[in-house]
Amino acid sequence: MAMLELDSQVQYVKGIGPARAEALAGKGIATLEDLLYYLPFRYEDRSNPRRIADLRPGEMATLIAEVRTSILLRTRKMPIFEMTVGEVGDKTPPAFGKPRASIKCLWFNATYLKDRFHPGDVLALYGKVEEAKRGHGLQIMQPQIEVLQEAGEENNDPKESLETGKIVPIYEAIGKMTSRWFRRAVRTGLEVLNPEVSEVIPTAVRDRNFLIGRKEAFWKVHWPDPDEPMGKLQAWRSSAHIRLIFEELYFLQLGLELKRRSMRAQKGIEFKLDDKVREAIKRILPFHPTSAQKHVLREIAQDMGGPLPMRRLLQGDVGSGKTIVAFQAAIIAIENGYQVALMAPTEILASQHYLNARQVLEKAGYRIVLLTGSLEQDRKRAVRRHIARGDAQLVIGTHALIQETVEFDKLGLVIVDEQHRFGVMQRLKLMKKKDSDLGEPDVLVMTATPIPRTLALTLYGELDVSVIDELPPGRSPIVTRRVSDERAGEVFDFVRKQVKAGHQAYVVYPVIEESEEMSLKPAVKMWDELRKRILPDLRIGLLHGRMAADDKEAVMQRFKRGEIDVLVSTTVIEVGVDVPNATVMVIEHAERFGLSQLHQLRGRIGRGAAKSYCILMTTGEVSEVGNQRLETMVRTQDGFEIAEMDLQLRGPGEFFGTKQAGMPSFRVANLLRDREILEAAKKEAQWTLSGSKEVSANEVSRALVHLRTNWQRRYGLVEVG
Numbered sequence: 001m002a003m004l005e006l007d008s009q010v011q012y013v014k015g016i017g018p019a020r021a022e023a024l025a026g027k028g029i030a031t032l033e034d035l036l037y038y039l040p041f042r043y044e045d046r047s048n049p050r051r052i053a054d055l056r057p058g059e060m061a062t063l064i065a066e067v068r069t070s071i072l073l074r075t076r077k078m079p080i081f082e083m084t085v086g087e088v089g090d091k092t093p094p095a096f097g098k099p100r101a102s103i104k105c106l107w108f109n110a111t112y113l114k115d116r117f118h119p120g121d122v123l124a125l126y127g128k129v130e131e132a133k134r135g136h137g138l139q140i141m142q143p144q145i146e147v148l149q150e151a152g153e154e155n156n157d158p159k160e161s162l163e164t165g166k167i168v169p170i171y172e173a174i175g176k177m178t179s180r181w182f183r184r185a186v187r188t189g190l191e192v193l194n195p196e197v198s199e200v201i202p203t204a205v206r207d208r209n210f211l212i213g214r215k216e217a218f219w220k221v222h223w224p225d226p227d228e229p230m231g232k233l234q235a236w237r238s239s240a241h242i243r244l245i246f247e248e249l250y251f252l253q254l255g256l257e258l259k260r261r262s263m264r265a266q267k268g269i270e271f272k273l274d275d276k277v278r279e280a281i282k283r284i285l286p287f288h289p290t291s292a293q294k295h296v297l298r299e300i301a302q303d304m305g306g307p308l309p310m311r312r313l314l315q316g317d318v319g320s321g322k323t324i325v326a327f328q329a330a331i332i333a334i335e336n337g338y339q340v341a342l343m344a345p346t347e348i349l350a351s352q353h354y355l356n357a358r359q360v361l362e363k364a365g366y367r368i369v370l371l372t373g374s375l376e377q378d379r380k381r382a383v384r385r386h387i388a389r390g391d392a393q394l395v396i397g398t399h400a401l402i403q404e405t406v407e408f409d410k411l412g413l414v415i416v417d418e419q420h421r422f423g424v425m426q427r428l429k430l431m432k433k434k435d436s437d438l439g440e441p442d443v444l445v446m447t448a449t450p451i452p453r454t455l456a457l458t459l460y461g462e463l464d465v466s467v468i469d470e471l472p473p474g475r476s477p478i479v480t481r482r483v484s485d486e487r488a489g490e491v492f493d494f495v496r497k498q499v500k501a502g503h504q505a506y507v508v509y510p511v512i513e514e515s516e517e518m519s520l521k522p523a524v525k526m527w528d529e530l531r532k533r534i535l536p537d538l539r540i541g542l543l544h545g546r547m548a549a550d551d552k553e554a555v556m557q558r559f560k561r562g563e564i565d566v567l568v569s570t571t572v573i574e575v576g577v578d579v580p581n582a583t584v585m586v587i588e589h590a591e592r593f594g595l596s597q598l599h600q601l602r603g604r605i606g607r608g609a610a611k612s613y614c615i616l617m618t619t620g621e622v623s624e625v626g627n628q629r630l631e632t633m634v635r636t637q638d639g640f641e642i643a644e645m646d647l648q649l650r651g652p653g654e655f656f657g658t659k660q661a662g663m664p665s666f667r668v669a670n671l672l673r674d675r676e677i678l679e680a681a682k683k684e685a686q687w688t689l690s691g692s693k694e695v696s697a698n699e700v701s702r703a704l705v706h707l708r709t710n711w712q713r714r715y716g717l718v719e720v721g
């Protein structure tokens with residue numbers, strides 16, 4: 001038999017013709033390796049099939065049995081398919097002596113099973129054994145079923161049965177390709193796989209983590225040893241599973257580690273941190289920083305002072321006070337004679353940062369400009385000139401900063417107020433610098449979305465992470481309640497009471513349709529309702545994404561100054577808006593928002609000393625997942641807890657909405673399940689590249705070649721050198 005390599009096309013595997021190969025390709029199975037990665041979704045222990053006579057009610061059992069009779073019963077409620085099976089080859093005539101052992105199997109609504117089975121067919125059945133209703137022996141409801149041999153069929157499996165006598169893999173069928181078909185195809189694939197298939201994980205790493213070999217793992221994940229505990233197999237914790245999961249995560253981390261290293265291999269700027277700079281940093285502080293803020297500033301300052309470019313992620317829940325830390329970092333750069341760019345995801349946020357920066361920094365004499373897409377051409381040109389000449393020290397803007405060519409005189413630090421905006425890093429290269437001899441600017445990415453650690457390790461594996469895990473003092477917890485919109489009247493009475501007590505409120509509408517435009521109508525309508533009918537005595541404002549930037553800005557300013565009592569808004573207020581006097585947030589259609597969005601929204605209130613209230617208003621029936629989201633919001637305010645819950649409810653793939661968000665899709669790994677393996681893989685990847693003598697140069701280069709040919713594209717690690 002000719003040997004195949006992992007990258008051989010599947011159609012060269014005996015039994016897989018061009019038609020099947022095409023169907024497989026449609027499911028992403030193109031090569032032998034892809035086929036071997038088509039893992040069983042569960043296993044059946046058919047090594048010691050039970051005798052029917054020994055079955056007990058309540059147990060999960062695998063049974064190899066022969067069809068005696070089958071019939072489709074049409075009851076009044078629904079069709080039921082009923083089949084009686086007995087021991088294979090039991091020829092005891094029914095009329096004599098002991099009755100033959102048999103058990104009944106029932107399937108509801110299973111018209112499709114009619115005529116599928118014939119007396120004498122041999123089946124594998126898997127399900128829960130129960131006492132039959134009318135007291136006649138035992139039955140299995142809706143067992144998993146597989147035909148092993150049709151009546152009268154030659155035993156097609158003469159050499160060694162792939163169906164019985166062992167732990168058997170169960171695959172998800174693809175079209176006509178059944179689990180049984182896959183068993184054969186994968187088995188043949190394993191048999192023709194070149195035995196020289198190379199090990200890609202260095203020996204020292206394998207030894208330390210008790211990992212079995214690569215080829216052995218491929219075999220055993222499909223055909224486990226007879227003594228492999230079933231529990232471990234089903235939980236993807238057999239030695240074979242662990243090896244394959246580790247391999248995938250190890251190469252991901254190796255790629256990230258390389259990226260990290262290559263980013264840091266560039267020449268950075270060594271900012272000086274003398275007393276003058278320290279003094280300048282302290283001078284601007286309007287309050288005592290929390291110890292968390294002090295701690296992360298130290299981490300940032302240390303990076304900035306070092307010879308390598310900083311690549312740091314600053315994580316902190318909404319309201320944790322990231323802005324002031326960012327400003328302090330900016331001062332370090334400015335005091336060293338460099339310029340700073342601060343990029344925000346929306347115009348509202350950019351102008352808010354701008355106002356904030358002017359308040360905090362301008363009185364210390366720093367020169368700040370705002371550059372957004374909606375500026376007039378003339379003004380824009382003037383601002384650009386300002387930046388190019390080096391007059392502007394802190395440049396605050398939106399994506400206009402990187403989308404349009406902005407030339408800096410001496411860019412030293414880029415702060416990205418991020419909102420899952422990946423790709424910013426790549427595009428930073430577009431930011432032109434006059435003098436290419438200057439070191440690479442430092443980069444600080446800020447995120448208000450607490451990211452579960454496993455995801456942070458994966459998504460931001462190439463960044464160092466600082467966390468502000470403490471809120472500024474003087475916040476009182478937010479009271480969160482969910483109510484049906486049938487009680488909207490009471491809710492708005494409450495809003496009125498809060499306003500009369502001197503506070504302000506938000507009323508938020510979800511982006512119900514895909515586009516902001518579509519969700520506009522209900523928001524505008526509600527605004528009209530509120531000011532004409534429901535709260536005519538209050539001053540109601542409206543804010544939505546379709547408004548011109550100036551108008552938005554004007555509304556925000558009026559709200560900030562307290563000239564608007566209730567701000568009706570679509571989700572444009574989500575991030576960064578800071579009006580401490582606002583103590584009430586009513587979220588309409590709360591059931592439609594994602595958890596992290598709800599959390600971000602709620603972060604707009606509870607910013608002052610007064611008690612705040614978040615009212616999650618729902619319309620109609622709420623789904624199970626919707627209920628869990630709302631309950632989570634009511635239960636906790638901890639961003640990390642909410643993020644973990646979000647991850648669990650949505651699954652890692654969707655956590656960030658889209659693939660473009662940078663989440664790799666895994667073959668075997670699952671970030672929820674495999675957190676510990678991920679941590680281990682990360683450590684080992686770092687160690688592998690650290691130049692230890694325990695890893696030969698040969699092993700490292702083999703791993704790197706493997707990374708380049710196999711994982712790079714898969715994970716989007718395009719830049720790996």
Ligand code: ADP
Binds near residue numbers: 289
């Ligand atoms: P984030 O950007 O992390 O969501 P902000 O930087 O907007 O949070 O800070 C939220 C609010 O808390 C702001 O009004 C800010 O002035 C205030 N604040 C930040 N740090 C402190 C502190 N150490 N003491 C008191 N107030 C603080």
Ligand code: MG
Binds near residue numbers: 270303307308309
């Ligand atoms: Mg530096």
